Amino acid sequence: MRNGPLFFLGLFITLSLSWAGTVLLSQHQLGALAPYYDEGESKSFPDSLSGIAARGQLVYADLGCAACHTQAVRRPDFGADQARGWGERQSVARDYIYQTHVQLGAMRLGPDLTNLAGRKPTPFDTEDLMKLLYTGMIPGTKVLTHPPYAFLFEDRKVVGEISAKALKFADGITAAPGHEIVPTERAQSLVAYLLSLNNTYDYPESRPVAPEKKDGEKHDAAAPKAAPAPGAAPAPKEEGKK
Amino acid sequence: MTLSSMSSASSNGEVTATDTTARGPLLLLLGSALLWLVISGVLALVTSIQLVHPTFLAECPVFSYGRAQALQESAFIYGWAANAGLAIGLWVLGRLGGEPLRALNWVVVGTLFWNTALAVGLVGIATGGATSIAFLQLPGYVQPAMLFAYAAIGVTGVLAWLGRRNPCTFASQWYAVAALFLFPWIFSAAQVMLIWSPVRGTLQAVAGGWFAQSAWTLWLAPLGLAGAYYVVAKIKGRVLSSYDFAPHAFWCLLVLGAFTGGRHLVGGPVPAWIPSVAIVSCSLLLFNYFVVFLNLRGAFGAGGTALKLIAFGLAAYVFGGLVDAITAFRSVALITQFTHFDTAQQQLALYGGFSMMIFGAIYYAVPRLTGRAWASAGLTSGHRIAVSLGVVLLVVSLGMAGWIQGHDLNDAKVSFTDIATHTRPWLLAAVAAQGLLLGANLLLLVNFAMSACLSCCSAAPTDPTLFRQPSTMEVSAS
Numbered sequence: 001m002r003n004g005p006l007f008f009l010g011l012f013i014t015l016s017l018s019w020a021g022t023v024l025l026s027q028h029q030l031g032a033l034a035p036y037y038d039e040g041e042s043k044s045f046p047d048s049l050s051g052i053a054a055r056g057q058l059v060y061a062d063l064g065c066a067a068c069h070t071q072a073v074r075r076p077d078f079g080a081d082q083a084r085g086w087g088e089r090q091s092v093a094r095d096y097i098y099q100t101h102v103q104l105g106a107m108r109l110g111p112d113l114t115n116l117a118g119r120k121p122t123p124f125d126t127e128d129l130m131k132l133l134y135t136g137m138i139p140g141t142k143v144l145t146h147p148p149y150a151f152l153f154e155d156r157k158v159v160g161e162i163s164a165k166a167l168k169f170a171d172g173i174t175a176a177p178g179h180e181i182v183p184t185e186r187a188q189s190l191v192a193y194l195l196s197l198n199n200t201y202d203y204p205e206s207r208p209v210a211p212e213k214k215d216g217e218k219h220d221a222a223a224p225k226a227a228p229a230p231g232a233a234p235a236p237k238e239e240g241k242k
Numbered sequence: 243m244t245l246s247s248m249s250s251a252s253s254n255g256e257v258t259a260t261d262t263t264a265r266g267p268l269l270l271l272l273g274s275a276l277l278w279l280v281i282s283g284v285l286a287l288v289t290s291i292q293l294v295h296p297t298f299l300a301e302c303p304v305f306s307y308g309r310a311q312a313l314q315e316s317a318f319i320y321g322w323a324a325n326a327g328l329a330i331g332l333w334v335l336g337r338l339g340g341e342p343l344r345a346l347n348w349v350v351v352g353t354l355f356w357n358t359a360l361a362v363g364l365v366g367i368a369t370g371g372a373t374s375i376a377f378l379q380l381p382g383y384v385q386p387a388m389l390f391a392y393a394a395i396g397v398t399g400v401l402a403w404l405g406r407r408n409p410c411t412f413a414s415q416w417y418a419v420a421a422l423f424l425f426p427w428i429f430s431a432a433q434v435m436l437i438w439s440p441v442r443g444t445l446q447a448v449a450g451g452w453f454a455q456s457a458w459t460l461w462l463a464p465l466g467l468a469g470a471y472y473v474v475a476k477i478k479g480r481v482l483s484s485y486d487f488a489p490h491a492f493w494c495l496l497v498l499g500a501f502t503g504g505r506h507l508v509g510g511p512v513p514a515w516i517p518s519v520a521i522v523s524c525s526l527l528l529f530n531y532f533v534v535f536l537n538l539r540g541a542f543g544a545g546g547t548a549l550k551l552i553a554f555g556l557a558a559y560v561f562g563g564l565v566d567a568i569t570a571f572r573s574v575a576l577i578t579q580f581t582h583f584d585t586a587q588q589q590l591a592l593y594g595g596f597s598m599m600i601f602g603a604i605y606y607a608v609p610r611l612t613g614r615a616w617a618s619a620g621l622t623s624g625h626r627i628a629v630s631l632g633v634v635l636l637v638v639s640l641g642m643a644g645w646i647q648g649h650d651l652n653d654a655k656v657s658f659t660d661i662a663t664h665t666r667p668w669l670l671a672a673v674a675a676q677g678l679l680l681g682a683n684l685l686l687l688v689n690f691a692m693s694a695c696l697s698c699c700s701a702a703p704t705d706p707t708l709f710r711q712p713s714t715m716e717v718s719a720s
Contacts, residue, residue: 002409011420011496015427015460018500022452022516023435023445029513030445061374064308070580074509079576083654091511096443103374104447104510108580108651109293110658136296143659147292147300147307 030093036203045201048098049193056193059186061101063149070105071114071197087115087199089206095199110146117198129191130167130183139170152187155179260336260343261610267349268611269694271329271395272604274357276687278321283680285314290676294669304368312372312379313364319377319457320360320388323596325353327465328395330603331418333611334472335399338415340407345397352394359387375436375446377454382437389430396422413488413537414475418468420496421461428456428500444511448504455503458591459495463559466596467534469603470552474541477549477606484536491533498523498530505570508579517572524570531563547626552602554630558594562587577652582665582672583644590637593679601629601686608693617692621685628682636675643668 035044073087096102131139136148158180166180175181291298292307299305336343363380371381399422432453435441504520541553569578643665650656
């Protein structure tokens, strides 16, 4: 390799090749992905994030939630994602087109959150998530499953009436006498974002890849809205580990 | 090419004009690298404790697990790996170029700006500015500054390459120049695609995967290999075995390396050809690992701290490539994806491969830069033994934890609380490993600081006892 300019050109070409081969080609394939208009519902999907949820996504990013939680459900024959009740169909690229900070994540120390607000039978509500973030325990249990992020809450003296947003504890956990635990604005945005995560709508491309099950009875590729395998899915409220 | 022709006035033929003129700037780069290594070690200890004890520092938003992990990763990549890799890369280019390094003031300025920007960026992450993109966690506002600082440091390398005395080049020069040139390209491309004008939807994951993989295969791995190729050839004192294949291995790494990033997206909401191409590339890339192993196999069984560490690094680099190729397959990825096993592979590459090769190069370079032997032989061997044990323990424990976690995750009946219980013993071992690594790197920092101080404080260097006879160095450099 005596020729410096030729060597330099080689470096440039190799880099461009991998960039074009992965990023540019997929941009060509997915870059113009449009929302899907459902004539039956007279509405297009996915929904765009509300203002408070978009702010919550920034909180999700700055706290590094993606270090423990993914946001992508895989197809039924690849992992136990759907058996765990994380979603009833696989995630597709169209789900993410309105997200400014896509957080697929690379680690599952806790459950996948793609479809947190669409879990069966009863998804978490605001109060559940607030308590989970504050105590680190799923409401109704005594097992620490998440780091308690008390810094997202304000422990303040009650002045006048107790705030409507103050956490209403059961199970013996209470604020100090005369105090209340109130979610900060960051906590409210984060929870609004988490409750906007809902992938229940079926796109045409999210249906076909499910293979026929061997026993052939409880699976129907044409009706992906069918509930996941009965008995296999733990109720969402039993899940959750940091 | 003989190096004796360019020996400085120093009594020892081992120390060349490149070394004496570049002493200050390169020691500055290495010193900051080691400081960041210790800082990232403290943060790694914090995150590993949080894995077994979730309430540890949980009330402190600065050290929430996600942020502490982003801090640790950034301090390791942009603090330790970048500073140390650049120091070794520039040193190799200067020595093989045959002329003293030029524009060294730019290196000093660049280093100061790079590390200041990094420190600002880390404060930014701690206070809520993280981008949450793997390997690119630093807030957007410091990234352009880092690009300019990098360019300032790189000027010296470019001049050394252009002004080289011998038009023929050596393998370590190819790797060093490639790393030096390619990083600004991938870094700026990633900034545009992910920070300034983010691409749409899951394309962000594709672009992020391309960047993270490129940062390893096109930047850090070549820097580590540049040091390893140089030191092995110098110490062994003869042409590397199967050296004719080295160019093929080099271009193989550059062409295929960045394509392998898509393996982490298997099963994800991206076009299926992306992981497929990555799986094929991982297998083809084995050619690079095989040839590098053939070239550098002289490092095995040799004495001396530098070669022992490089032999460890080489083994980890090759083994890491093999594990990457195996876990890329969908049937294996089904178990290892989203688990500690991924972390183990990353640590095997970054700590076992890159860092060990760079440690070896540092043990070889610093005595030549300071003009005297390492201050303490005890600290030197203490560091070598502790860091080797630490890396093995870390990779094995995280790998086992990940394997258990992967099997448990695929069984919908196992709750996350149970997974935490099953992996706990191995994660405790990982805490011990991080503690050991931190202790080891403290030894290196102390040893480095003592050596650097001694060379500054006393004018007349004593006879470096660790040097070999200069006469034996008068051989082809690569």
